[in-house]
Amino acid sequence: MSPTRLNSITNNDFLLSNVRLETGFVYDEQQQVIATQTAIFDIIVTNGIIQQITKKAAISSAGLPNNSNDDLQKHSNNVDANGLLMLPTFQDMHIHIDKTYYGGAWQAAPWTGSIKDMISLEEKLIPKLLPNSQHRAELAIELMQSHGSTFARCHCNVDPVSGLKSLEHLLLALDNYKDRFNWEIAAFPQHGILYSQSESLLREAAQMDIDFIGGLDPTIVDGDAKKSLDIMFDIALDYNKGVDIHLHEDLPSGKAVMEHMIKRVKENQALQGKTFITHAYALAMLPPLELEHLAAEFAEYGIGIVTSVPIGQNALPIPTLLKHQVQVLTGTDNLMDNFSPFGLGDMLQKANLCAQLYGWTDEYRLNRALQMATNNKQTLPLNDQGQQVWPYVGADANFILVKACCSAEAVARLPKREAVYYQGRAIL
Known part of the structure; x- marks a missing residue:
């Protein structure tokens, strides 16, 4: 035959x-x-x-x-x-496809300065993106599939400008691929929980088909790290969701945020194994002993780190995290939007970047690096x-x-x- x-x-x-x-x-x-x-x-x-x-x-x-x-x-x-060699499919564990330019005309990122400047810019951009957001999300799913990803954790804006419309459009797009793709959704307050008064919106989103409650730089955006973090954790606990926060803050505030997160997760077993810190740039700035201590606590209480594997001074100490058996996941982050034009949607490329950044040039470590694409060592x-x-x-x-x-x-x-x-x- x-x-x-x-x-x-x-x-x-x-x-x-x-x-x-x-x-x-x-x-x-x-x-x-x-x-x-x-x-x-x-x-x-x-x-x-x-x-x-x-x-x-x-x-x-x-x-x-x-x-x-x-x-x-x-x-x-x-x-x-x-x-041909058979490999497991990949997982993109942090991607924004609800507000992408992908599928439209080329646009570089119009970086304007601080994160609050970017929030102001996005407040003007979101209404222009919403009419086509479902279609572009579908094109982004197809791009991920073309590179071998069959799963993604999608971070979706929940903010006063778009309300729940971005989330509704994303859910429609994902549902159209339910026989060919799997996903999780993080409700992401891109404009800050306190800064944009989005707590009620997050609570509404938590009653929809989502998996994680997000947060954003609770010190430099919201101005009150403890209050912002506690709202994020309380919503997650009230609705039995996980937590996945965007944390770009440097030292000392970045470390203080992570320590408070450890405290909350330690106190609430329901959050263990369901809490993630995305970006976590402050880890790259810690003295070795402080890094080792935090990594050990992340591992003990099931707090994972998610990274887009940035190149430069903010490169995460992934080898140290893996040594302590911290769950380290990778994602595209931005495909092509007002934050970055560089995302390819290719998780194998993220494994390749890790290998280059950390000198994994031998057969064994290159083999092990594949876990950065599958995001599941098993x-x-x-x-x-x-x-x-x-x-x-x-x-x-x-x-x-x-x-x-x-x-x-x-x-x-x-x-x-x-x-x-x-x-x-x-x-x-």
Whole structure:
């Protein structure tokens, strides 16, 4: 039976033949990882779930193993991967698609100075963006999908200018992709909780289909860090939501904000594992001992850090955070809007940036860097010890196919995503 094209499967029931999976590490005499082992497999997907994984043995004249399993050969839909590497799909854990210029004419970011200047500018821009915000959000979702992301945490403006309209438009856009994409939503008071008197709006948003309550620079924007933070946490607790705050503040206020957040999370177990600090630039400015102390507390109380992996003086101390087993997530942040024109919507690029910034040039650390794209270490093909842990029977058939020999090469070289599958359906 002739194989089906890689990206033409729409019924989530097929045989993926001749696909390359990572199987382990290769070590030198000093027990340093010097390469990644792979082998060719056949995988059966049924109802969007991986049902069978079969390693192939004999080598055919085409350089790919022959298949001796007649049941596999008889499968009605046979997609030949031709030795492409299978990777898990990616997650974009911080992106604003409710107010993007993406899909419209090119516009650079009209930076005007302070965050309050930007708020004033956005108050004028939002009414112009709202009429097309659903369509542009949909184009942004398609962009993320094209790079292999099948999940995003979307931060959506809740402010006196747009009210809940931005959120309503975003929910409509996401619902149109519910069979091809998954998401979380953070209700984000871009204009400040106190500064724009948005508490009541946030409480309304909390009763909609959202997952996180956000905040913004409670010292420099709201002018009262404790009051602002307590309102944010209280709303989250009242409506059983998580917390994800944008924190751009330097020292000393940035550290004080994080310490108060630790205090609130320590006091409320319901917030542990559901609280995130995005950007957290102050971490890059802390003396080493203070950084180690904060990182240990983040890990103890389940407070995660989300970053767009900025280049320059605000580069986060990600290696230290990972050493303490802090959950570190990456995201695009701005695709193309009044804050930045640089976002690509490509999480593999974020893994690549991490590798370049922190000197992860060897096989092992490049392999581990893939977690910065998947934002879930448990879905990496190999665990830290080099044991094959993904894909596995019973897993959702969410995967990417790329022309690379291993994860390390994919992170370093950023190959084209040849195909992207979500729950067994080709979405690219």
